[in-house]
Amino acid sequence: MRMRIVDAFTDRPFAGNPAGVLLLDDAFPDDDWLQNVAMEVNHAETAFAHRLPEGGEADWALRWFTPVAEVAMCGHATLATAHVLHTTGAHEGPVRFTTRSGVLVATPAEDGSITLDFPTAPLTPAEIPAGVAEALGAQPVAVFDTGPNVGDLLVELADEKTVLGLAPDHKSLGAYSARGVIATARADDPSRGYDFVSRCFFPNVGIDEDPVTGSAHTALAPHWSARLGRDDLTGLQASRRTGLVRTALRGERTLLTGRAVTVIDGELHA
Numbered sequence: 211m212r213m214r215i216v217d218a219f220t221d222r223p224f225a226g227n228p229a230g231v232l233l234l235d236d237a238f239p240d241d242d243w244l245q246n247v248a249m250e251v252n253h254a255e256t257a258f259a260h261r262l263p264e265g266g267e268a269d270w271a272l273r274w275f276t277p278v279a280e281v282a283m284c285g286h287a288t289l290a291t292a293h294v295l296h297t298t299g300a301h302e303g304p305v306r307f308t309t310r311s312g313v314l315v316a317t318p319a320e321d322g323s324i325t326l327d328f329p330t331a332p333l334t335p336a337e338i339p340a341g342v343a344e345a346l347g348a349q350p351v352a353v354f355d356t357g358p359n360v361g362d363l364l365v366e367l368a369d370e371k372t373v374l375g376l377a378p379d380h381k382s383l384g385a386y387s388a389r390g391v392i393a394t395a396r397a398d399d400p401s402r403g404y405d406f407v408s409r410c411f412f413p414n415v416g417i418d419e420d421p422v423t424g425s426a427h428t429a430l431a432p433h434w435s436a437r438l439g440r441d442d443l444t445g446l447q448a449s450r451r452t453g454l455v456r457t458a459l460r461g462e463r464t465l466l467t468g469r470a471v472t473v474i475d476g477e478l479h480a
Contacts, residue, residue, distance in 0.1 A: 334357070
């Protein structure tokens with residue numbers, strides 16, 4: 211079975227967020243096999259997709275697994291899957307995926323970028339939980355619940371330098387939400403090509419720090435659009451690998467645009 215490793219939300223290898231991508235010939239195998247493959251790949255997510263019959267609401271069925279659990283939404287592995295479909299000729303034009311988060315559409319552009327159409331996360335202001343400042347290593351300015359699809363605590367911090375300097379207690383962060391914590395701040399200098407920064411810590415799904423998180427930007431987009439007064443923004447996820455996500459808030463939907471590059475193309479013998 212053909213297996214690709216694709217770096218998403220980047221235009222160069224060894225940056226962005228790597229995802230495993232398997233295009234299956236038929237329906238999904240049993241969950242244990244899917245989870246074992248994801249554990250073997252050992253990236254933040256591995257995506258599994260198979261073609262659906264023509265005439266339905268979607269073209270492909272798509273699921274995502276971390277090394278330890280299936281997740282309800284994943285942006286970078288969706289981008290990676292769309293990239294594989296388009297670069298291999300398996301699908302042309304916009305592709306509709308049926309997922310646990312509904313039908314998600316990925317649309318390629320002539321410049322090589324791909325735009326994902328995802329549901330906007332509902333943000334609910336929350337009290338700053340006791341102990342979260344100590345676990346994160348910085349005092350929050352404000353915190354928000356991001357709803358069931360994203361499942362994170364969004365934490366706004368004072369400035370970009372604070373976000374970049376975080377060295378959190380990952381185990382402790384797991385107590386504050388279903389998946390983990392998104393830490394974010396306004397960019398110090400927007401002339402550098404981004405409007406806000408973020409880092410994402412997801413200990414509850416086996417990922418201490420996710421390199422670039424598309425799903426988190428469905429919460430970051432409405433948060434920073436409200437703060438900055440613009441619907442179209444660019445976020446820098448400031449992990450060691452780094453990556454840029456262009457966001458466009460469209461009411462109940464958020465568009466996420468980025469690039470991807472295939473770095474490994476091989477065979478799975480299992």
